[in-house]
Amino acid sequence: MAAKKQVYVPQGVPTKITATSRMSVKLKEDFYTFEAIEERTLPEGDINLDYEWAAIFESVNKVVDAQYSEAVDAVFYEQKKKKTTSKQK
Numbered sequence: 001m002a003a004k005k006q007v008y009v010p011q012g013v014p015t016k017i018t019a020t021s022r023m024s025v026k027l028k029e030d031f032y033t034f035e036a037i038e039e040r041t042l043p044e045g046d047i048n049l050d051y052e053w054a055a056i057f058e059s060v061n062k063v064v065d066a067q068y069s070e071a072v073d074a075v076f077y078e079q080k081k082k083k084t085t086s087k088q089k
Contacts, residue, residue: 016041017052021060023068027075034071036063 018039025032038060042052 014042014049017049017056019053019056019060021057021064023064025068027071030075032068032071034064034067036060036067 016039018037020035020037022033022035024034036059038056040052040056042049
């Protein structure tokens with residue numbers, strides 16, 4: 001008769017979580033990569049780890065979205081500015 005396989009139950013408790021968000025895009029002829037990394041130390045006690053994960057990913061995704069928006073504005077605003085300047089000559 002085969003021995004019963006024991007199932008290990010992890011005893012570790014998360015003390016820190018880290019989230020990374022990254023986006024790579026091509027704007028005009030150039031490629032851009034935007035990234036944000038955040039680490040949070042979790043408080044001791046009873047916390048909702050799912051909510052902590054959701055909050056940290058919301059934070060890093062917001063940073064990457066802002067970086068992307070700034071790049072789009074810079075790349076395409078510069079293009080409009082050049083066209084306007086060349087028409088005035």
